[in-house]
Amino acid sequence: MAFTILHTRLVDRGTPLTADCLRVADGRILAIGGPDIARPDDVLVDGTGTTLLPGLIDAHVHLAPGSTQLAATYGVTTQLDMFSMPEVIAAETPRSAFFTSSIGATAPGGHPTIAFPPLPYVTGPDDAKRFVADRIAEGADYLKLIYDDGAGAGMSMPTLDAPTVQALTSEAHAHGLTVVAHVSTAAAAVEAVECGVDVLAHAPSDLMSPADIEAVAGVAVIATLGIVDGFNGPSGRLPLLDEPELMARMPARWRRVLDGQSRRWMPPQPPDGAGARANTLALLRAGVRILAGTDAPNPGLVFGASLHKELVHLVRAGLSPADALVAATSAPAEVFKLTDRGRLTVGARADLLLVDGDPLVDITATQRIRQVWVGGEAPAPYAGTATELATIHFLGETTERIVSTLKKLWPGLPSPEDVRREDGELLGRVVPVAGGWLPTTVFGAALGPVSDRDAAVDVLEKEGLASLTETWWARTDGPDWHEAVLMEAQPDRVRLRWKDPLRDQPAAGQWYDVIDIDLSRQPLPT
Numbered sequence: 001m002a003f004t005i006l007h008t009r010l011v012d013r014g015t016p017l018t019a020d021c022l023r024v025a026d027g028r029i030l031a032i033g034g035p036d037i038a039r040p041d042d043v044l045v046d047g048t049g050t051t052l053l054p055g056l057i058d059a060h061v062h063l064a065p066g067s068t069q070l071a072a073t074y075g076v077t078t079q080l081d082m083f084s085m086p087e088v089i090a091a092e093t094p095r096s097a098f099f100t101s102s103i104g105a106t107a108p109g110g111h112p113t114i115a116f117p118p119l120p121y122v123t124g125p126d127d128a129k130r131f132v133a134d135r136i137a138e139g140a141d142y143l144k145l146i147y148d149d150g151a152g153a154g155m156s157m158p159t160l161d162a163p164t165v166q167a168l169t170s171e172a173h174a175h176g177l178t179v180v181a182h183v184s185t186a187a188a189a190v191e192a193v194e195c196g197v198d199v200l201a202h203a204p205s206d207l208m209s210p211a212d213i214e215a216v217a218g219v220a221v222i223a224t225l226g227i228v229d230g231f232n233g234p235s236g237r238l239p240l241l242d243e244p245e246l247m248a249r250m251p252a253r254w255r256r257v258l259d260g261q262s263r264r265w266m267p268p269q270p271p272d273g274a275g276a277r278a279n280t281l282a283l284l285r286a287g288v289r290i291l292a293g294t295d296a297p298n299p300g301l302v303f304g305a306s307l308h309k310e311l312v313h314l315v316r317a318g319l320s321p322a323d324a325l326v327a328a329t330s331a332p333a334e335v336f337k338l339t340d341r342g343r344l345t346v347g348a349r350a351d352l353l354l355v356d357g358d359p360l361v362d363i364t365a366t367q368r369i370r371q372v373w374v375g376g377e378a379p380a381p382y383a384g385t386a387t388e389l390a391t392i393h394f395l396g397e398t399t400e401r402i403v404s405t406l407k408k409l410w411p412g413l414p415s416p417e418d419v420r421r422e423d424g425e426l427l428g429r430v431v432p433v434a435g436g437w438l439p440t441t442v443f444g445a446a447l448g449p450v451s452d453r454d455a456a457v458d459v460l461e462k463e464g465l466a467s468l469t470e471t472w473w474a475r476t477d478g479p480d481w482h483e484a485v486l487m488e489a490q491p492d493r494v495r496l497r498w499k500d501p502l503r504d505q506p507a508a509g510q511w512y513d514v515i516d517i518d519l520s521r522q523p524l525p526t
Helices: 067-072 084-089 124-137 162-174 186-194 211-216 226-228 250-261 272-287 305-316 321-327 330-335 363-367 386-409 452-464
Strands: 003-006 008-010 021-025 028-033 043-046 048-054 054-060 075-083 097-098 142-146 181-184 199-201 220-222 289-291 352-356 371-375 416-421 426-433 436-440 470-474 481-487 494-500 510-513 519-522
Touching: 021 142, 054 067, 054 305, 054 330, 067 075, 067 386, 124 162, 124 510, 142 162, 162 181, 162 186, 186 199, 186 211, 186 330, 226 272, 226 305, 250 386, 272 289, 272 305, 289 330, 305 321, 305 363, 321 330, 321 363, 352 363, 426 452, 426 470, 436 452, 470 494
Parallel strands: 003 043, 008 048, 054 075, 075 097, 142 181, 181 199, 199 220, 220 289
Antiparallel strands: 003 021, 021 028, 048 352, 352 371, 416 426, 426 436, 470 481, 470 519, 481 494, 494 510
């Protein structure tokens, strides 16, 4: 399809161009100029009042089935995967929408072992040649390694030593691969750079000294400031839920995922990200290339949507809106040698994001998405598809694996508990959340307010089964709540009958997967 976007603000490398029209054909940008570049058969797109950006690049994700499709609905047309298993990579499409490190190099039992099935480890420098060769055979575009002993999170865990990092880096460079090192502290950042790595994943959380900044000035840094969005904000829920423009595009199933993550246990004092923000600004001022990345799908982070929040975090740290846009477009493209994207130039891929307003003045304008093109075409449908279900099920399986491992490592870690009647009948669960314990039904709906554990158990013993016979309020994809009667309830699905006599439905009711329906004892604000 050939089309021309007319009378828009064109922003390339964070700078507005003098031209205001752009023509696309055969998936590429063919011309930039005035209205005369349009051809008679072109579809014309009126861009009055808009800004056209290159498709955004998220420089730090971990792939999941369908993640590229979800990201594209938010104008994030390229993702840089920083540690995934080969089978996940092989199943993800389209391959032109992401690049990957495949399996990252980590020590036996090191980060992020708990999130993955069994994987090959690196035990010392002698393993470097084989490890790099195996990643290349898997189709890796660059090498990721983990240099983190847990000190940044007040933990202790195995990590690679400096000679091994140096051996991996040298071997990867011999094959023309860029090397990305996961670090969490200033000391680790300096040591990794001394070993020759090219990119640091994560701005350190502890404040870097001027000497530290000078020591790492030759590399790029993927800031991932939005990690703090994994913890509830002032509203008592995850920050992404309080972004109306982003939530308007959020599939209903993903909103339910975020709702559930808002109710998980969190530490009493979550990180505020102040150190990482200060480091990011200091690094930028020292000439370090800052890249925008999210680390999705960690809790509170959603493919595509969270990159727009990351831009806000970068500006909050002191970067200009132009700096933030560069961090999500041309900078990652140049650092990772992606020569066909990240720019509005003739010949580049037509990965484009059209937004209302001017993000050079107000960075939140990137959230007011009017249209997205991926290779000159509209993104593939995602919401409500089997692909979306596959993403969410994959995320659930990963979360269960992490929680199970954490419970073994820290038996006292608060975790959901079943509450049963004397005869063994399941009454529901009490779930540790921020501020206490939440009593929930067998299918996860809240039965009462957050309180201490004994009070939450008492609610379930009194109301756990009785509540199932009451009238419930339910909604599926739309914003409106409707009265319904529960016919049967299981942990992962419910059978209900709507009370509206005019509604077309089976006499025995209809089964709904829990991920496809909201249930409440009273209608909630939309």
